[in-house]
Amino acid sequence: MKITTARDALFAQLQTVTRAASTRSAVQALSGVQLLASKDGIELRATDMEIGLRVPLEGEVVREGSIVLPARLAVDVIRALPGKEVSLELRPVEQDVEILGGSASFYIRTLRLEDFPPFPEVEGDVVEVPGDAFVQTVNKVARSASRDETRPVLTGILVSATADELRMVATDSYRLSVKETKLSEPLAGAFEANVPARALQELTRIVQHESADILSVSVRANQVVFSAGGVVLSSRLIDGQFPNYRQLLPDTYEHELRLEGGEVTEVVRRISLLAQKNAPLRLAFTEGELTVSARTPDVGEARETIPVPFAGDPLEIGFNPEFLRDGLEAVDGDVIIKLISPLRPGLLEAGDGSGFQYLLMPIRLNV
Amino acid sequence: MRLIVARCSVAYTGRLTAHLPEALRLIMLKADGSVLVHADAGGYKPLNWMTPPTAVIEEGETITVRKVKGEDQLEITLHEVLSDVTHTMDFDAARLSKDGVEADLQVALADAPHWCGEGFRLVRREWPTDIGPVDLMCRDEADGWIAVEIKRIGTIEAVEQLSRYLERIRLDPAKADCRGVLAATIVKPQARVLAESRGLTWVEVDLAVLRGEREPALTLFG
Numbered sequence: 001m002k003i004t005t006a007r008d009a010l011f012a013q014l015q016t017v018t019r020a021a022s023t024r025s026a027v028q029a030l031s032g033v034q035l036l037a038s039k040d041g042i043e044l045r046a047t048d049m050e051i052g053l054r055v056p057l058e059g060e061v062v063r064e065g066s067i068v069l070p071a072r073l074a075v076d077v078i079r080a081l082p083g084k085e086v087s088l089e090l091r092p093v094e095q096d097v098e099i100l101g102g103s104a105s106f107y108i109r110t111l112r113l114e115d116f117p118p119f120p121e122v123e124g125d126v127v128e129v130p131g132d133a134f135v136q137t138v139n140k141v142a143r144s145a146s147r148d149e150t151r152p153v154l155t156g157i158l159v160s161a162t163a164d165e166l167r168m169v170a171t172d173s174y175r176l177s178v179k180e181t182k183l184s185e186p187l188a189g190a191f192e193a194n195v196p197a198r199a200l201q202e203l204t205r206i207v208q209h210e211s212a213d214i215l216s217v218s219v220r221a222n223q224v225v226f227s228a229g230g231v232v233l234s235s236r237l238i239d240g241q242f243p244n245y246r247q248l249l250p251d252t253y254e255h256e257l258r259l260e261g262g263e264v265t266e267v268v269r270r271i272s273l274l275a276q277k278n279a280p281l282r283l284a285f286t287e288g289e290l291t292v293s294a295r296t297p298d299v300g301e302a303r304e305t306i307p308v309p310f311a312g313d314p315l316e317i318g319f320n321p322e323f324l325r326d327g328l329e330a331v332d333g334d335v336i337i338k339l340i341s342p343l344r345p346g347l348l349e350a351g352d353g354s355g356f357q358y359l360l361m362p363i364r365l366n367v
Numbered sequence: 368m369r370l371i372v373a374r375c376s377v378a379y380t381g382r383l384t385a386h387l388p389e390a391l392r393l394i395m396l397k398a399d400g401s402v403l404v405h406a407d408a409g410g411y412k413p414l415n416w417m418t419p420p421t422a423v424i425e426e427g428e429t430i431t432v433r434k435v436k437g438e439d440q441l442e443i444t445l446h447e448v449l450s451d452v453t454h455t456m457d458f459d460a461a462r463l464s465k466d467g468v469e470a471d472l473q474v475a476l477a478d479a480p481h482w483c484g485e486g487f488r489l490v491r492r493e494w495p496t497d498i499g500p501v502d503l504m505c506r507d508e509a510d511g512w513i514a515v516e517i518k519r520i521g522t523i524e525a526v527e528q529l530s531r532y533l534e535r536i537r538l539d540p541a542k543a544d545c546r547g548v549l550a551a552t553i554v555k556p557q558a559r560v561l562a563e564s565r566g567l568t569w570v571e572v573d574l575a576v577l578r579g580e581r582e583p584a585l586t587l588f589g
Contacts, residue, residue, distance in 0.1 A: 025564070150569070175587070243588050363585065
């Protein structure tokens with residue numbers, strides 16, 4: 001195998017693909033990047049067996065073949081190379097790759113090609129989804145996905161695409177995000193899959209980086225393959241029953257307030273500075289006012305009052321400050337806050353009818 | 368216990384030599400043969416000490432403490448004694464009760480194994496293996512076996528220990544698919560990474576919640 005390419009292009013694509021390389025696998029080849037040179041072109045591949053990335057590379061194929069290079073080292077070497085052009089050539093006898101750039105030459109031992117797994121192709125029923133709608137929807141809900149591996153089903157985002165709607169749901173059991181995005185044109189197909197949040201967050205970077213208008217999605221029994229602007233991301237799907245989120249959303253609420261989202265978000269951000277060490281953020285609603293306060297023993301306390309259209313009996317409710325902030329930050333413009341009681345979940349809803357809902361469980365307030 | 372407050376100098380000989388110049392210090396001679404020389408600073412550790420078994424010889428102004436086995440020797444020269452008192456202590460070595468230790472966690476988790484994983488039910492505490500007992504052996508809803516190792520702090524060593532137990536347990540064909548869970552009040556980040564890389568699960572538990580002393584955090588669903 002021998003290729004020549006632009007150093008900057010190789011560096012950029014290596015940086016992208018390396019994000020999927022494993023950092024802690026017992027299989028050494030998974031910490032590498034596969035470089036595949038064929039008559040169809042050059043492709044870089046990496047996988048940690050949960051997600052896989054395939055990235056095209058512009059360049060000239062002098063001799064076809066395939067190698068696996070240690071990913072981190074390859075990035076460092078290509079970044080440091082002088083000159084604009086770089087050539088990579090496999091030396092089978094030495095079991096290394098000669099990398100030439102400017103006046104520098106490197107010889108890097110290759111990893112076992114046989115240990116590198118095959119990659120799935122985009123095939124079968126492919127649904128094309130607008131890239132920007134997909135990215136925006138992921139970004140609204142991703143923070144609610146759990147990072148607790150003991151409940152793997154919650155580490156995913158439930159993605160459903162039907163007709164003219166793209167819906168994503170994520171929950172870590174303390175909060176639930178739902179985003180229903182109306183599409184300008186109906187989709188040619190439909191799918192539903194619980195995709196690891198990490199894979200979708202990686203996908204949003206790729207779609208934005210590639211400025212991809214269209215995202216192709218192919219869902220199989222236990223795997224999903226996305227294709228955006230020449231980059232292919234594959235991911236395993238998460239097994240298990242995703243919670244029935246519709247049942248979790250209360251039918252009625254005692255209070256409903258429309259607030260200017262930016263203002264209340266800023267107040268929550270400020271007062272949260274004094275909600276440390278698991279201290280709750282307190283929201284005290286009284287006639288026409290909301291007082292946000294926090295107190296951390298041995299550190300201090302803070303409070304701020306803003307006018308709000310609240311009426312009825314006073315209500316004080318506590319929330320995890322980070323979770324509340326996440327919900328508020330996901331809302332553009334006005335936010336509608338719906339509450340029932342101090343121990344029942346509260347709902348944040350986008351006031352612009354954009355289909356975003358954020359259900360948040362409160363924290364018990366001792367006093 | 369004999370407590371001497373004295374202006375003293377101390378010479379240690381043995382694996383190395385050390386000398387404490389004359390100063391006012393507290394010398395503790397315990398009934399079990401321990402001898403400790405304390406200053407009023409430097410934390411809880413003595414400046415010099417000798418662990419039992421020792422031989423204590425008092426000649427005039429000199430107290431010589433020798434290790435029964437070995438060459439270690441502490442020679443304390445008393446220049447001025449301000450106080451020299453002896454008290455009989457109660458024997459209470461077994462009375463120190465610590466809460467929140469592994470045994471407490473094991474008892475609590477044995478009563479509520481579902482905190483280690485959904486649908487877990489206890490089969491046995493201290494499940495024997497030929498390299499030692501694993502804390503809990505459970506089965507899940509699908510009747511799969513799960514070995515649970517319980518620690519106050521979940522470290523890399525705890526993951527290693529659980530891995531060793533699983534290696535032995537899985538030798539039994541009926542338990543070849545036995546899973547492993549590390550349960551601890553805190554699981555260190557390195558231990559999480561190692562556990563996950565080995566296909567083990569980790570879970571953080573709160574003893575106060577387990578005992579019902581504190582309400583668990585409110586959740587949208589179970």
